[in-house]
Amino acid sequence: xxxxxxxxxxxxDKPPLQILLVLAxxxxxxxxxxxxxxxxFARELGLDPAQSLxxxxxxxxxxxxxxxxxxxxxxxxxxxxxxxxxxxxxxxxGLILVKTHSGLSAVFGMVGVVGLAQMAFAWLFxxxxxxxxxxxxxxxxxxxxxxxxxxGIKLVLEADAGLELQQQGLLCALTLGTMIVFxxxxxxxxxxxxxxxxxxxxxxGSYALGAIPDGDWAIFHDAPLFYLPRPMxxxxxxxxxxxxxxxxxGLFLALHGFGALVAAQRFNDADWKRPxxxxxxxxxxxxxxxxxxxxxxxGLPLTSSGGAVSLAASTGCTSRYLAYWLAALMAGIAxxxxxxxxxxxxxxxxxxxALIFLASFTALSGLQVIASRLLDNRKTLALGxxxxxxxxxxxxxxxxxxxxxxxxxxLLFSGVSLGVFVAxxxxxxxxxxxxxxxxxxFDAQHSSLDEVIVFLEQQGRIxxxxxxxxxxxxxxxxxxxxxxxxxxxxDRQDGDSDKIRxxxxxxxxxxxxxxxxxxxxxxLMTHPPSHEEMLNDEGAVLQMAGYLLHRLADQVRARxxxxxxxxxxxxxx
Amino acid sequence: MxxxxxxxxxxxxxxxxxxRIDAASAKQLEQYCLEQIGNxxxxxxxxxxxxxxxxxxxxxxxxxxxxxxxxxxxxxxxSALNATLRDxxxxxxxxxxxxxxxxVEEAL
Numbered sequence: 001x002x003x004x005x006x007x008x009x010x011x012x013d014k015p016p017l018q019i020l021l022v023l024a025x026x027x028x029x030x031x032x033x034x035x036x037x038x039x040x041f042a043r044e045l046g047l048d049p050a051q052s053l054x055x056x057x058x059x060x061x062x063x064x065x066x067x068x069x070x071x072x073x074x075x076x077x078x079x080x081x082x083x084x085x086x087x088x089x090x091x092x093x094g095l096i097l098v099k100t101h102s103g104l105s106a107v108f109g110m111v112g113v114v115g116l117a118q119m120a121f122a123w124l125f126x127x128x129x130x131x132x133x134x135x136x137x138x139x140x141x142x143x144x145x146x147x148x149x150x151x152g153i154k155l156v157l158e159a160d161a162g163l164e165l166q167q168q169g170l171l172c173a174l175t176l177g178t179m180i181v182f183x184x185x186x187x188x189x190x191x192x193x194x195x196x197x198x199x200x201x202x203x204x205g206s207y208a209l210g211a212i213p214d215g216d217w218a219i220f221h222d223a224p225l226f227y228l229p230r231p232m233x234x235x236x237x238x239x240x241x242x243x244x245x246x247x248x249x250g251l252f253l254a255l256h257g258f259g260a261l262v263a264a265q266r267f268n269d270a271d272w273k274r275p276x277x278x279x280x281x282x283x284x285x286x287x288x289x290x291x292x293x294x295x296x297x298x299g300l301p302l303t304s305s306g307g308a309v310s311l312a313a314s315t316g317c318t319s320r321y322l323a324y325w326l327a328a329l330m331a332g333i334a335x336x337x338x339x340x341x342x343x344x345x346x347x348x349x350x351x352x353x354a355l356i357f358l359a360s361f362t363a364l365s366g367l368q369v370i371a372s373r374l375l376d377n378r379k380t381l382a383l384g385x386x387x388x389x390x391x392x393x394x395x396x397x398x399x400x401x402x403x404x405x406x407x408x409x410x411l412l413f414s415g416v417s418l419g420v421f422v423a424x425x426x427x428x429x430x431x432x433x434x435x436x437x438x439x440x441x442f443d444a445q446h447s448s449l450d451e452v453i454v455f456l457e458q459q460g461r462i463x464x465x466x467x468x469x470x471x472x473x474x475x476x477x478x479x480x481x482x483x484x485x486x487x488x489x490x491d492r493q494d495g496d497s498d499k500i501r502x503x504x505x506x507x508x509x510x511x512x513x514x515x516x517x518x519x520x521x522x523x524l525m526t527h528p529p530s531h532e533e534m535l536n537d538e539g540a541v542l543q544m545a546g547y548l549l550h551r552l553a554d555q556v557r558a559r560x561x562x563x564x565x566x567x568x569x570x571x572x573x
Numbered sequence: 574m575x576x577x578x579x580x581x582x583x584x585x586x587x588x589x590x591x592x593r594i595d596a597a598s599a600k601q602l603e604q605y606c607l608e609q610i611g612n613x614x615x616x617x618x619x620x621x622x623x624x625x626x627x628x629x630x631x632x633x634x635x636x637x638x639x640x641x642x643x644x645x646x647x648x649x650x651x652s653a654l655n656a657t658l659r660d661x662x663x664x665x666x667x668x669x670x671x672x673x674x675x676x677v678e679e680a681l
Binding site: 541 | 629633
């Protein structure tokens with residue numbers, strides 16, 4: 001794993017303590033945006049102030065535990081990446097459904113089942129590498145970015161604190177402008193803190209413009225200094241009506257986690273090629289275990305935060321030491337209601353601007369992942385329909401919620417999970433009649449390089465191979481054609497033309513080209529001929545060709561069965 | 574199919590190659606280069622921007638040209654190779670024999 005140039009402190013690096021503290025505060029500033037969700041949900045459930053405080057505090061405490069589990073990577077649980085957890089309003093539909101049918105205490109029993117379902121899907125995902133492909137991972141990252149950006153724009157434009165449009169625009173320009181200036185035109189440490197500096201500028205601007213209402217300040221003053229959350233303080237029970245919504249919610253949280261974890265992998269490795277599904281499994285297991293604990297604490301379901309992952313990458317620090325400090329900070333703030341309330345008074349345009357900033361990095365990273373592979377019609381349609389449904393989440397949501405059965409409403413969990421779900425289902429569907437080996441026979445004397453290129457590029461597109469791998473395969477294949485025809489290794493068949501059978505196999509990890517022909521085995525060389533030999537010995541050109549083949553492909557095998565010969569060129573994708 | 578054209582620029586002969594340099598066209602290239610060297614051109618720059626394939630037989634031609642020009646105190650530079658062609662020169666060890674530049678302008 002090679003650290004990308006824009007990452008100053010990678011996963012294993014240990015930044016100085018004072019930098020870690022400010023970076024942890026920066027992450028907390030961002031994740032604090034999601035703290036607003038807990039009181040919103042408390043209001044929807046009709047919780048009293050004490051229960052509301054328990055819910056917010058427990059959710060934060062569980063988030064701290066989740067960050068720790070995710071990063072520490074012990075006993076096969078946790079991805080080892082900096083990938084904090086957050087609550088999401090997308091789970092509200094399922095939770096309210098269970099509350100209506102089974103009562104408040106069953107909501108927290110459901111959170112535990114959600115956790116168990118996530119853990120089960122984590123195991124399943126690892127076995128689905130045929131459909132959870134690089135492109136689907138790219139789509140998940142792209143949708144996380146688009147979702148963050150959309151939510152950011154909504155926060156900027158739909159602020160309801162009595163702000164005028166000019167004030168909203170000014171706060172947005174100040175916050176986003178500060179982040180951009182420090183991220184683009186500064187280097188080193190200032191870039192690390194660009195998001196925090198932007199939020200700080202936005203907060204100071206809000207104070208100066210009087211954008212924080214007196215009522216909000218009063219909530220801040222009235223909040224107690226210390227609170228001790230107690231397990232099952234609100235209640236805990238298990239109801240069979242909660243099982244199906246919990247499993248569906250668990251599936252979509254796991255899909256969302258898949259996207260965030262892939263983004264974390266992508267941001268941390270300059271040579272990233274495909275998702276490491278073992279680490280994805282471990283990461284989702286950590287999320288699931290966190291939610292099982294969270295259930296007994298009476299917190300809201302949590303999932304990996306694509307936004308926090310993007311913030312870490314955009315500011316250049318993805319160190320696991322940052323995760324430890326963030327976990328400590330979250331756990332600390334969980335006992336301090338006054339600090340929790342602070343995030344509730346930060347004006348929405350400031351929050352929205354931060355999301356727009358982060359969304360840009362995430363969305364473009366997803367696009368890069370998708371564009372890194374050749375796309376055939378099947379992949380274009382699976383990804384295209386998934387993307388369109390993912391970004392059209394809200395219009396799709398409305399009629400679906402009006403018309404469908406209660407239990408199915410949780411299907412439209414979030415744009416990310418909807419888009420990824422559709423892409424995965426279509427990818428699985430398109431596997432039908434897509435697993436046969438492709439084969440074509442060429443006339444060795446009269447075929448041209450262009451015909452071979454057309455065939456291999458067509459196969460590359462079907463299999464989604466990287467373009468550079470296909471180029472190398474084309475070059476090596478034509479070199480093999482040339483050796484066979486120019487050096488008399490092909491047998492004449494029926495006295496007229498020679499035939500070479502070209503077959504391709506792709507298994508997501510390798511692109512294999514097999515040349516079948518009648519004649520002599522192609523000589524492969526492990527050492528090149530010397531320059532003198534190349535100039536003075538005609539046979540050296542054949543040796544060099546055999547050596548080029550040996551090196552251009554990642555693996556080469558030549559074998560024969562009587563007169564039937566086979567040359568197998570394997571390229572790692 | 575290989576197309577060869579050339580023009581004098583900045584005291585060098587820039588030989589523009591287009592297409593693929595396989596065993597058949599390598600002979601054509603060898604003949605062309607030796608003719609140019611015979612005409613007194615001892616500073617050659619090859620433009621590979623439009624080349625999509627090079628075989629081991631073609632590598633031999635470039636080696637031959639490099640040796641010939643070495644004895645005449647001349648030079649040969651290769652420019653605008655795509656990633657795969659650059660791989661071929663690197664793998665064969667020939668990239669050590671030639672000055673390789675990203676563009677023709679850099680080579681002049």
